[in-house]
Amino acid sequence: xxxxxxxxxxxxxxxxxxxxxxxxxxxxxxxxxxxxxxxxxxxxxxxxxxxxxxxxxxxxxxxxxxxxxxxxxxxxxxxxxxxxxxxxxxxxxxxxxxxxxxxxxxxxxxxxxxxxxxxxxxxxxxxxxxxxxxxxxxxxxxxxxxxxxxxxxxxxxxxxxxxxxxxxxxxxxxxxxxxxxxxxxxxxxxxxxxxxxxxxxxxxxxxxxxxxxxxxxxxxxxxxxxxxxxxxxxxxxxxxxxxxxxxxxxxxxxxxxxxxxxxxxxxxxxxxxxxxxxxxxxxxxxxxxxxxxxxxxxxxxxxxxxxxxxxxxxxxxxxxxxxxxxxxxxxxxxxxxxxxxxxxxxxxxxxxxxxxxxxxxxxxxxxxxxxxxxxxxxxxxxxxxxxxxxxxxxxxxxxxxxxxxxxxxxxxxxxxxxxxxxxxxxxxxxxxx
Numbered sequence: 001x002x003x004x005x006x007x008x009x010x011x012x013x014x015x016x017x018x019x020x021x022x023x024x025x026x027x028x029x030x031x032x033x034x035x036x037x038x039x040x041x042x043x044x045x046x047x048x049x050x051x052x053x054x055x056x057x058x059x060x061x062x063x064x065x066x067x068x069x070x071x072x073x074x075x076x077x078x079x080x081x082x083x084x085x086x087x088x089x090x091x092x093x094x095x096x097x098x099x100x101x102x103x104x105x106x107x108x109x110x111x112x113x114x115x116x117x118x119x120x121x122x123x124x125x126x127x128x129x130x131x132x133x134x135x136x137x138x139x140x141x142x143x144x145x146x147x148x149x150x151x152x153x154x155x156x157x158x159x160x161x162x163x164x165x166x167x168x169x170x171x172x173x174x175x176x177x178x179x180x181x182x183x184x185x186x187x188x189x190x191x192x193x194x195x196x197x198x199x200x201x202x203x204x205x206x207x208x209x210x211x212x213x214x215x216x217x218x219x220x221x222x223x224x225x226x227x228x229x230x231x232x233x234x235x236x237x238x239x240x241x242x243x244x245x246x247x248x249x250x251x252x253x254x255x256x257x258x259x260x261x262x263x264x265x266x267x268x269x270x271x272x273x274x275x276x277x278x279x280x281x282x283x284x285x286x287x288x289x290x291x292x293x294x295x296x297x298x299x300x301x302x303x304x305x306x307x308x309x310x311x312x313x314x315x316x317x318x319x320x321x322x323x324x325x326x327x328x329x330x331x332x333x334x335x336x337x338x339x340x341x342x343x344x345x346x347x348x349x350x351x352x353x354x355x356x357x358x359x360x361x362x363x364x365x366x367x368x369x370x371x372x373x374x375x376x377x378x379x380x381x382x383x384x385x386x387x388x389x390x391x392x393x394x395x396x397x398x399x400x401x402x403x404x405x406x407x408x409x410x411x412x413x414x415x416x417x418x419x420x421x422x423x424x425x426x427x428x429x430x431x432x433x
Contacts, residue, residue: 003039007302010035014295014345025284028291028345035298048297056290060246064173066282067249068158071256073274073281075110076119078260080227084109085127087220090212097199097206099135100145103128104191107146108184109224111153112231117376121150121384125391138205141198143394144402147384148409149191151373156184157235158249160285161343161372165365167289168347172362173245174238175428179362181235182423183370183413190409198405226259288344296348304349312353319357320418323364326350327371327414331378343372363424367417374410377403 010031017027029049037045088102088109095101103124111120124146132142154161157177166173199206212220234252237243243251260266266274312322330346347368354364376384385399417423 003302004304004307006035006039007299007304010295010298010302011304023287024345025287025291028288028295032291032295032298036294036301039298039301049294052293052297053290056286056293064163064244064246064249065160065285066278067246067253068163069160069281069285070274070278071158071249071253072119072160073278074253074256074260074266074271076123077270077274077277078256078263078266080110080256080260080265082127083220083223084227085124085131087217087224089131089209090217090220093209094211095196096203096208097141097195098209099128099132099137100141100195100199100206101192103132103145104149104188104195107149108152108156108188109227109231111150111156111184112158112227117151117153117373117384118387120153121147121387122391124150125388129388129392129394135209136204136207138202139394139398140402141195141205142402143388143392143399144404144406145191145195147377147388147399147403148406149188150384150387151376152184152188154373154376155180155187155366155369157181158252159369161369162365163245164285164289164344165347165368168292168344169351169361169365171365174248175362176365177235177238177245178427179366179424180369181427183366183417186416186423187370187409187413190412191406194405194409226255226263230255230259292344292348295345299349306352308349308353313356319359322357323354323359323367323418324414326353327367330368330371331375343368360421360425362428363417363421366424367414370410370414370417374407377407 014024014027014031017031018024033045033049036048085102085106088105089099092098092101092105106128107120107124110123111117125143128146129142153159157180159177159180162176162180163173165171166176195206230252233255234248237251238245238248257266257271260270312326315322317325329350330342351361351364354361385396385403388394388399389396
């Protein structure tokens, strides 16, 4: 049996065992060890696993994960999202669909602190949907925009998936964060345009709210000004090289905690809860990275990446079409396995192909995150939609129909990124190390 065939069997077993409910990180460790032992030797497999465990757990680069996760959890438990939403409503509430637009603005700002799509979706499902219900917004629009806007936590810095991607591909996490700013804002603007057009066609979906005075608007900014300061400190510090991404995460977590405590939005119990949740999330991410590293070594000795690369490059297709097909593979794979987990599994196979096609890995990282965002809101593993449904009890059919128009934004953004890569690469070029 050829090495490639053994590798394909290993990939098939990985999916089958994962579907039994076993944690993907453990599955990758187990199959990676067994496959490597079969192809090389048991002694070599034991040596490989022990070295990978040491390399991953002792790596300073991975300390960026708990820092940014903790920052997000404190922001989540400290109720910062409510202040962001109220301020956004003061400026946009009087426009048709204004509350939905305020949700987009608030979710974008909140995602820039938490780096988590699940936390962003859960927060605004609890904060925004009841407010939209109070103003008689259609359930289709209110639930759909929360599910769609919640995915922005995957893209806007400090995105947890971008951190993982940077670790896997050995790309600068700071450069990835900088590169994600323009696409993230672009998608937010597209969302707002779709909301405005949809509510113009069907005014009952998003009735106008009350117009706030400029005094009220400016007053509301006082509550969210610390969020802007935190974002500027974290992103500006990385851009200017004042501190590393890990140090930026530590500064951000400390600053968010201070702001939440001073404003009395969180107490000691809330901070302890945030630390516990951060520990659980960090352990899950590190285990996935460890599993991916071990399984990746098995896949490497099967020569599947080389085989896939040669096969794809032999296709009589334009490189941009190849990139779209790779993105489609991530979509399909993420429909059966958690999107982050599938990204960790598939990226070591495909990113060498991207390099051989001549694409920048920073660009591919942003492209990939937008694909992951789409995967979060399409069935069957539509995590963002399940979160909204569990919190609001709105039917899945209603949420799906509300999400559909916003998929246009993602598709259009992907098209623009392929056509104009500088949308992603412009800011990183300005702050190149």
